[in-house]
Amino acid sequence: MAAAGLEAAGFNMLGVAPPPDTGELARHAGLLESVAGVHRSVGDDGARAYRAAGSNAGAATDALAEHVAGKDGVFPRNTEHGLHVSVAASVMKVTFAGHEWAKNLLIGLAGTAAAVAGVAAIRPEVLVTIRARLRLFAQRVQKWMRIIRQAVGRHISRLAELLRRTPSKQQIGNNLAAEQRLMADRWRHTLVRHDVTRVANAAQARSSMGRAAQSLDQAGHEVSQAEVSVRRARSIVNADINAYNDASTAAYLKANPKGLAYDDLLDYDTRLKLYQQAARLEQVEAQLGGPTAAQLAHAGRHVDEGLNIARKHGLDASELQSLQQRLNELKFQRHELADRAWTARLDIQRPDDLYKVYPV
Amino acid sequence: MTDDGVVWDVAGRQASAQQFRTLTDEQQQFLQSFRAELGTGSLLQDPDFDGPYQTFLSALFGGFEERVADLGHMGEGQALMGARDREAEKANEVIFGHGGSWA
Numbered sequence: 001m002a003a004a005g006l007e008a009a010g011f012n013m014l015g016v017a018p019p020p021d022t023g024e025l026a027r028h029a030g031l032l033e034s035v036a037g038v039h040r041s042v043g044d045d046g047a048r049a050y051r052a053a054g055s056n057a058g059a060a061t062d063a064l065a066e067h068v069a070g071k072d073g074v075f076p077r078n079t080e081h082g083l084h085v086s087v088a089a090s091v092m093k094v095t096f097a098g099h100e101w102a103k104n105l106l107i108g109l110a111g112t113a114a115a116v117a118g119v120a121a122i123r124p125e126v127l128v129t130i131r132a133r134l135r136l137f138a139q140r141v142q143k144w145m146r147i148i149r150q151a152v153g154r155h156i157s158r159l160a161e162l163l164r165r166t167p168s169k170q171q172i173g174n175n176l177a178a179e180q181r182l183m184a185d186r187w188r189h190t191l192v193r194h195d196v197t198r199v200a201n202a203a204q205a206r207s208s209m210g211r212a213a214q215s216l217d218q219a220g221h222e223v224s225q226a227e228v229s230v231r232r233a234r235s236i237v238n239a240d241i242n243a244y245n246d247a248s249t250a251a252y253l254k255a256n257p258k259g260l261a262y263d264d265l266l267d268y269d270t271r272l273k274l275y276q277q278a279a280r281l282e283q284v285e286a287q288l289g290g291p292t293a294a295q296l297a298h299a300g301r302h303v304d305e306g307l308n309i310a311r312k313h314g315l316d317a318s319e320l321q322s323l324q325q326r327l328n329e330l331k332f333q334r335h336e337l338a339d340r341a342w343t344a345r346l347d348i349q350r351p352d353d354l355y356k357v358y359p360v
Numbered sequence: 361m362t363d364d365g366v367v368w369d370v371a372g373r374q375a376s377a378q379q380f381r382t383l384t385d386e387q388q389q390f391l392q393s394f395r396a397e398l399g400t401g402s403l404l405q406d407p408d409f410d411g412p413y414q415t416f417l418s419a420l421f422g423g424f425e426e427r428v429a430d431l432g433h434m435g436e437g438q439a440l441m442g443a444r445d446r447e448a449e450k451a452n453e454v455i456f457g458h459g460g461s462w463a
Contacts, residue, residue: 020404031397035420038390042383046431049379053438056445057367064437074430081423088416099404149409157412163419 010110013117013131014138018110019103019145022096029092032085039082043075050075084159091155098148102141109138194313198320201306205323208299212330215292219284219337226277226344233260233270234347240265259350278348281341288338296334299327373442380435387428395421 011018050068053061068074113134116127237260244250260266261275303324310317398417402410 020406022404024403028398028403031394035394035424038387042387042427042431045379045383046434049376049383050434051376052379053369053372053376053442055367055369055372056441061367061441064441067437068434074427074434078427078430081420081427085420088420095409146406146408149404149406153406153409153412156409156416160412160416160419163416163423 007107007110007114009117010112010114011106013113013134014106014110015135016106016138016142019099019106019142022099022103025092025096025099029089029096032089032092036082036086036089039078039085043078043082046075046078081163084162088156088159091152091159095148095152099145102145102148105141106138109134109141194309195315198306198309198315201302201309202320202323205299205302205306205320205327208295208302209323209327209330212292212295212299212334215287215295216330216333216337219288219292219341220333222280222284223337223341223344226281226348227340229274229277230260230344230347233263233266233274236270237263237265257347257350259346260348262349274348278345281345281348285338285341285345288334288341292334296327296331299323300331303327368445370442370446373438373445377435377439377442380431380438384428384431384435387424387431391421391424391428394424 008018066073069076113131116122116130116134122130234257237257238254241250241253244253261271261278263271266274303320306320307317307324309315310320403413404410
């Protein structure tokens with residue numbers, strides 16, 4: 001207290017204000033250093049958090065990578081800020097050191113001034129000279145301190161500018177918006193792909209069904225012709241059988257009809273024509289059981305697939321549903337035709353009779 | 361992995377979102393305590409120094425706030441992309457699960 005009082009008296013004699021308290025300066029330098037440290041750890045933790053999603057790939061991921069690590073990205077800016085803060089902390093420490101040195105110098109001068117004042121042996125005119133010299137020196141030290149503060153102030157201003165110059169929130173918002181737009185586009189793209197798949201399935205089903213329907217038309221035509229021939233031949237045969245006087249033989253012949261192609265009751269040309277028709281029917285059956293059945297199965301797969309996609313993504317399924325209905329009709333038609341062709345062919349060439357009569 | 365080089369890692373995105381959220385909270389708390397500790401008094405009672413220093417501090421706070429917001433956005437972005445990825449992943453199973461049988 002006494003020393004402080006002496007110092008105060010000394011400063012008074014020097015004609016300068018006591019130097020400012022530099023404790024706050026030191027504390028702030030420490031705080032800034034801790035902020036720079038936090039910047040570093042944010043960089044590390046952020047990079048780690050970002051890497052957690054690192055196995056993702058694609059356009060949206062690339063956009064995010066640019067936002068995060070690209071030029072003016074989140075991480076590089078963080079690192080840059082940390083650097084500025086670190087520099088500021090160093091500048092503050094230098095300021096503190098300079099002030100401490102100047103302060104100690106001033107305190108020493110004040111002490112000297114106070115001490116000199118207490119020495120009775122010094123002649124007043126000498127004391128005035130000493131005081132003047134001490135004052136001059138103290139003022140010079142104070143000027144140095146001011147110069148240091150001004151220089152540091154300018155430096156700090158520059159650092160503030162650098163901190164401010166980094167991209168604003170607006171740009172970060174833009175980056176993020178762009179990234180989310182990309183995500184939305186990607187999602188729309190996926191939906192469009194579903195729709196394309198649905199339409200492609202419908203088209204595939206329609207084309208297979210068209211081919212199947214064509215085969216069925218042709219088969220239907222052939223089968224009908226054969227059936228007409230069979231009916232006509234059967235009526236001739238039956239009329240002949242009815243002409244028999246022997247009722248039991250007639251009944252037997254009716255119950256065990258021969259293959260029409262081999263029936264003696266028919267003339268040669270009729271039998272030959274029936275035989276040829278049976279051969280055609282065999283081909284029709286092969287067509288219906290092979291390619292046509294495959295076409296319908298193919299169409300069925302695509303209708304199912306398209307319906308599945310439409311249901312899952314809420315797309316319009318009405319076309320596929322009508323295709324499914326038509327497909328069921330075609331399938332039924334195929335079964336019916338195959339059945340009729342087989343029946344007509346059996347009427348013409350019953351296998352039991354194959355060895356009995358062979359035309360031509 | 362799809363034919364156009366897209367990889368979805370939904371779990372990774374979610375973990376990333378969570379880490380960013382934690383980081384954001386930590387930074388928010390640090391910013392508050394940092395502000396409180398600095399106080400508002402002038403350091404050296406010299407406008408040549410105190411003026412620039414206050415400007416520097418406000419720029420520092422501003423930058424810090426932006427960074428906290430950035431980290432928050434990153435977390436939200438990862439969570440959002442994780443959610444979208446999940447949908448896209450499901451959708452993709454439908455497309456690619458059939459091995460292009462109609463092609």
